[in-house]
Amino acid sequence: KNEVEQSPQNLTAQEGEFITINCSYSVGISALHWLQQHPGGGIVSLFMLSSGKKKHGRLIATINIQEKHSSLHITASHPRDSAVYICAVTSGTYKYIFGTGTRLKVLA
């Protein structure tokens, strides 16, 4: 079993829909990260969380430390949101463990 699990693996949505991507982890962490990877490979850090909730534009990330679970929400989705979203956790040693990613496609 992977230490970081994401669901769903693939997601297709219509423009304007509310999207949720889930991440569960089984190790102790110092922080959880959400990353976005567009075709071509470039990766952008979206959020770093150690507790609670963060919001940036149409993106919202939440984390529940007791349940070892995080969610990434996209409101009013747009085709430009189409990308792979990757959850990663860091331990006190700054070693990153990555989920396998969620491939999101938003249709116009």
Place this chain on the structure above:
Amino acid sequence: KAGVTQTPRYLIKTRGQQVTLSCSPISGHRSVSWYQQTPGQGLQFLFEYFSETQRNKGNFPGRFSGRQFSNSRSEMNVSTLELGDSALYLCASREGGANVLTFGAGSRLTVL
């Protein structure tokens, strides 16, 4: 502020050869980490350097090595290349105390 620069962007090697990839971090960032991304295994952590010292290492064989120079630029080397080393190699930098990474565009290695 310039981003993280990786060179070369694309390269093709044959089995048994070695390869060196370069990463120039954002100015002021003292930490550089390296990652391998393949379709089968996803993103995997290779190693991290901070102030010229390797601070952490992932589960890769000794053929994978790296170093960091006094100007924080880093190189990673893969010796005796195998077909399975074909991957996108990404580096990322961050300021010493922060955990937020800034990634480079990657070096795509194909081993024939």
